[in-house]
Amino acid sequence: GELRGWPNEHAVIVDAAQLDAAASALAELPGSVLVSAAGVSVVGAFDGVATGREARIKAAEQRLNRAKDVQERAAQAVRDGEEAVAEAQRRLEGARAGVRLDELEAKLGERRARLAELNAAIEELAPKVAEAERQAGALDFRARTRDMEIERLEGRRHRHEAERAQARDQAAKVTAERESLKLDALAADWGGTVETAREWLAALPEEERPRTAEEWWRVAERHLDRALRDTFPEDDAEVPEELRFLLEERGGSTAREQATFAAVCGALASYLRGQEEYERHQRRQIEAQLVSRQRDLAAAARGAEEAAQSTAVHRAALTAAIKARLTRVAEEFEKLDTSYGGYGATLEFPVPPAPADPEQRWQWRVTPKWRRGEGQGFVPYNRRANTALMDEKAVKLVCAAAIASSGGGHLCLVLDELGRNLGKEHRREAVALFRRIGETYGITVIGALQDDMEPYAIDACGQYIKLRRSSDAMPYNEPPVIVGHDQHRERVRALAAYVDRGAVTG
Numbered sequence: 001g002e003l004r005g006w007p008n009e010h011a012v013i014v015d016a017a018q019l020d021a022a023a024s025a026l027a028e029l030p031g032s033v034l035v036s037a038a039g040v041s042v043v044g045a046f047d048g049v050a051t052g053r054e055a056r057i058k059a060a061e062q063r064l065n066r067a068k069d070v071q072e073r074a075a076q077a078v079r080d081g082e083e084a085v086a087e088a089q090r091r092l093e094g095a096r097a098g099v100r101l102d103e104l105e106a107k108l109g110e111r112r113a114r115l116a117e118l119n120a121a122i123e124e125l126a127p128k129v130a131e132a133e134r135q136a137g138a139l140d141f142r143a144r145t146r147d148m149e150i151e152r153l154e155g156r157r158h159r160h161e162a163e164r165a166q167a168r169d170q171a172a173k174v175t176a177e178r179e180s181l182k183l184d185a186l187a188a189d190w191g192g193t194v195e196t197a198r199e200w201l202a203a204l205p206e207e208e209r210p211r212t213a214e215e216w217w218r219v220a221e222r223h224l225d226r227a228l229r230d231t232f233p234e235d236d237a238e239v240p241e242e243l244r245f246l247l248e249e250r251g252g253s254t255a256r257e258q259a260t261f262a263a264v265c266g267a268l269a270s271y272l273r274g275q276e277e278y279e280r281h282q283r284r285q286i287e288a289q290l291v292s293r294q295r296d297l298a299a300a301a302r303g304a305e306e307a308a309q310s311t312a313v314h315r316a317a318l319t320a321a322i323k324a325r326l327t328r329v330a331e332e333f334e335k336l337d338t339s340y341g342g343y344g345a346t347l348e349f350p351v352p353p354a355p356a357d358p359e360q361r362w363q364w365r366v367t368p369k370w371r372r373g374e375g376q377g378f379v380p381y382n383r384r385a386n387t388a389l390m391d392e393k394a395v396k397l398v399c400a401a402a403i404a405s406s407g408g409g410h411l412c413l414v415l416d417e418l419g420r421n422l423g424k425e426h427r428r429e430a431v432a433l434f435r436r437i438g439e440t441y442g443i444t445v446i447g448a449l450q451d452d453m454e455p456y457a458i459d460a461c462g463q464y465i466k467l468r469r470s471s472d473a474m475p476y477n478e479p480p481v482i483v484g485h486d487q488h489r490e491r492v493r494a495l496a497a498y499v500d501r502g503a504v505t506g
Helices: 016-026 053-181 183-190 194-203 213-231 241-249 254-339 387-406 424-441 451-460 489-500
Strands: 033-036 039-042 345-348 367-371 378-380 411-418 443-449 463-468 478-484
Touching (some): 241 254, 254 345, 254 387, 387 411, 424 443, 424 451, 443 451
Parallel strands (some): 411 443
Antiparallel strands (some): 033 039, 345 367
């Protein structure tokens, strides 16, 4: 009874001109039937009549899915509409902003025109303002100058008035002093004219002009005594006979001293002139000797400079040679260390400054360094480390020095206590290293070993000599054990008879 009217339940009548549009719209709707004058057309498949509970459930699920699809399309249409509305709002806001921008540009154009008018007015008034400022500055400068001139003239007037008052006081004082000096009596005592007295006084220093006759006499006596002491500083000095006689005669009274003063001065002047001639001759001799000494000193300075230059060249060459040799040792040290289990080693040898005194030692300090791990920095030898590691590096450094010093000549490397403090692996490496050096560079390596180094040495060396001694009480060693290796067997066989021969007895 529920399915009786289902074909006409959702029927829709449309115009004949819209049949194509109706067919397109009903194409996705299952069971759609299009009835027209031309006949009946089925434009969409239709599910069969649902019978049974499961079929009805399945049909309901299909209808639910179709409804969800329709709902999703409707939601998408709503979202598209909202986006269209948002886009329209943005376009509306953009249009409003464009209108606002046009208004602002119009106002800005008006403001710019007004600003141009104001700038033109300012440019028009600028020369007048500058001229007014210049005139005001000039007037202000003239006013300040006039005030300063007035102050200066006032100061000059006050100073001149003070000088005039001082001159009046000085004139009164001079007049009083002239009256108290009794110039007529002094002119008679002088015995000369007033002009000569003025000239003599004018030649005197300022501090000597106010002295009296007694003061002048005491000054003359002091000068004479000082001249005698300077001329004859020692008590037992040889004094000329004439001067000695005058000095003995002038003692006793002031009158006798004044009477003999001129004669004493004359005798002293004559003696000093003679001494001057003698000292001039001595000075000429000293100057000649000084010129000769300066010539010798200049020659010695040139020789010293040449010697210094030669020393500098020799030191530079020696420095280059030392650096080259140490650089070669460092390179060989690096190669040996990396080849025999190390992480790299080098030598640090800063060039020491040359000593100021050639007699002093020019000491170089060489510091061996090596890496303790991959990628680590170099560590100096005196940094705390185990003894075996230091002995291993010492072996490699000695070998590097021997290799760097070979130079194609025949060398002999002598080592003592080889293998001390070395582990088993390091001992094998040390012996192998010495063997490689001997074979590669033609260096004869002679080493003193401990007993525990015997298995390593026998396998590596060309000849092994074992010295035996049963006890310290024995004065002689036991017959040595000699183990030799030679790659040329025929030579060994040829020498067998010579080696096995008995000792020759005399």
